[in-house]
Amino acid sequence: MQVSLASQNGVLFSGNADFVVVPQYNGPLGILPNHEPLLTTLKQGEVRIVVGETEQKFGISSGFLSIYRNEIEVAVDVPH
Amino acid sequence: MATVQQYKERIASTSSLKKIFKAQELIAASRISKARGFAENARPFAETVTKALTSLAAHIDIEHPLITPREKPTRAAVLVVAADRGMAGAYTVQVIRAAGELIARLQQENKSVEIFAAGRRVVSYYKFRGIEVSGEWEGDSDAPHPELATEIADKLVARYLDENADNAVDEVYIVYTNFINMVSQKVKIVRMLPIEIVKDDENGSATHPLYTFEPDVGTVLDALLPRYFRSRVHQCLLDAAASETASRQRAMHTATENAEDLIKTLTVKSNQARQAKITSELSEIVGSADALAKKA
Numbered sequence: 562m563q564v565s566l567a568s569q570n571g572v573l574f575s576g577n578a579d580f581v582v583v584p585q586y587n588g589p590l591g592i593l594p595n596h597e598p599l600l601t602t603l604k605q606g607e608v609r610i611v612v613g614e615t616e617q618k619f620g621i622s623s624g625f626l627s628i629y630r631n632e633i634e635v636a637v638d639v640p641h
Numbered sequence: 642m643a644t645v646q647q648y649k650e651r652i653a654s655t656s657s658l659k660k661i662f663k664a665q666e667l668i669a670a671s672r673i674s675k676a677r678g679f680a681e682n683a684r685p686f687a688e689t690v691t692k693a694l695t696s697l698a699a700h701i702d703i704e705h706p707l708i709t710p711r712e713k714p715t716r717a718a719v720l721v722v723a724a725d726r727g728m729a730g731a732y733t734v735q736v737i738r739a740a741g742e743l744i745a746r747l748q749q750e751n752k753s754v755e756i757f758a759a760g761r762r763v764v765s766y767y768k769f770r771g772i773e774v775s776g777e778w779e780g781d782s783d784a785p786h787p788e789l790a791t792e793i794a795d796k797l798v799a800r801y802l803d804e805n806a807d808n809a810v811d812e813v814y815i816v817y818t819n820f821i822n823m824v825s826q827k828v829k830i831v832r833m834l835p836i837e838i839v840k841d842d843e844n845g846s847a848t849h850p851l852y853t854f855e856p857d858v859g860t861v862l863d864a865l866l867p868r869y870f871r872s873r874v875h876q877c878l879l880d881a882a883a884s885e886t887a888s889r890q891r892a893m894h895t896a897t898e899n900a901e902d903l904i905k906t907l908t909v910k911s912n913q914a915r916q917a918k919i920t921s922e923l924s925e926i927v928g929s930a931d932a933l934a935k936k937a
Contacts, residue, residue, distance in 0.1 A: 602856075602864040
C-alpha cells in the first residue's frame with residue numbers, strides 16, 4: 562500500500578509500506594493493506610511505518626489520516 | 642557648467658550605487674529559488690488536506706461554523722500581506738491600495754473592518770496614519786515559515802469564532818500578491834472565511850469512497866478545517882514572498898540600468914567639460930601668443 566506522510570515543512574515519508582501504526586485519537590491503530598476507507602484524527606505520538614524488515618518512526622503532535630483503496634495519506638503537525 | 646572634478650565625483654558615487662543595486666538584484670534572485678523551495682515543500686500537505694476535504698464534501702453536506710456563512714455579516718477582518726523592506730518598486734504600495742479599496746467597499750456595505758497586517762511596511766503604513774491594527778507580524782516576509790502561517794491563521798480563526806458573537810468577525814479577507822510567473826504578479830483579494838469548498842462534481846460522488854469517520858464527522862472536520870485554512874494562509878504568504886522577491890529583483894535591475902545610463906551621460910558631460918577647458922586654454926595661449934607677436 563502507498564503511504565504518504567506530510568507536514569507543512571515537507572514530505573516525511575512517501576512510498577510503499579507493509580504495515581503502518583498511527584496514534585489514533587483513542588489509541589494506536591494498526592493498518593494493513595485493504596483497510597476500509599477511513600478519515601480519522603490523530604493525537605500526539607509516533608507514526609511507525611514498516612517496510613519489509615525496516616521500521617521508520619516519526620514523532621507527531623497531531624494530525625489526521627485518510628485511507629482509501631490502499632492509499633494512506635497522513636497530514637501531521639510535527640513538534641518544534 | 643560643473644567642473645571636470647565635480648563630474649568625476651558624481652560618476653564615482655553613481656558607480657558605487659550601481660554595485661549595491663546589482664548586489665541587491667542578485668540577492669533577490671537567489672531568494673526566489675528559496676521561496677519556491679518553501680512552496681514546493683508545503684504542497685503535499687496542502688494537497689492531502691484539500692483532497693480529504695473535497696472528497697468529504699462530495700458525499701455529505703458539511704455543516705461547520707468555519708463553512709456556514711453568517712446571516713448578517715456586520716464585521717470583517719482584512720489581512721494585508723506585503724513586504725518587510727522596501728526596494729521592491731510598487732509592490733507594497735499596490736497591495737495597500739487594493740486593501741484600501743476593499744476596506745472602503747466593506748464599509749459601504751455597513752461592515753466594520755478590522756485590519757491585520759503582515760510585513761513591516763504595512764504595519765508602519767497604518768500606524769503612521771493612526772489606523773488601528775488588530776494584529777501585526779513582522780520579519781520573514783520573504784521567507785515565511787509554516788509556524789508564521791499557523792500563528793496568523795490561528796489568530797484569524799480565533800477572531801472568527803470569538804465566543805462573544807457580537808464581537809466576532811463574520812468574514813475574513815486576505816489581500817496578497819499572487820505569483821503568476823517571474824514577470825507577472827497580481828494583487829489578489831480572497832475571502833478566506835467562511836471557507837468555500839469547491840466540490841469536484843466531475844467525478845461524481847460514485848467515485849468517492851464512503852468513508853468511515855472516527856470518532857465522528859464533526860471531530861474530523863474540527864481537525865481538518867483549521868489545517869486547511871492554515872495551509873491556505875501559508876500558500877498566500879508563500880505567493881506573496883515569491884512576488885516580493887521578484888518585484889525586488891526587477892526594481893533593482895531597473896535601478897542598475899538607470900545607474901548605467903546616468904554614468905554614460907555624466908561621462909559625456911565630463912568629457913565635454915574637459916574639452917571646453919582645453920579649448921579655452923588653447924585660445925588663451927594662441928591669443929596671448931598673437932598679442933606678443935604683434936608687439937614684436
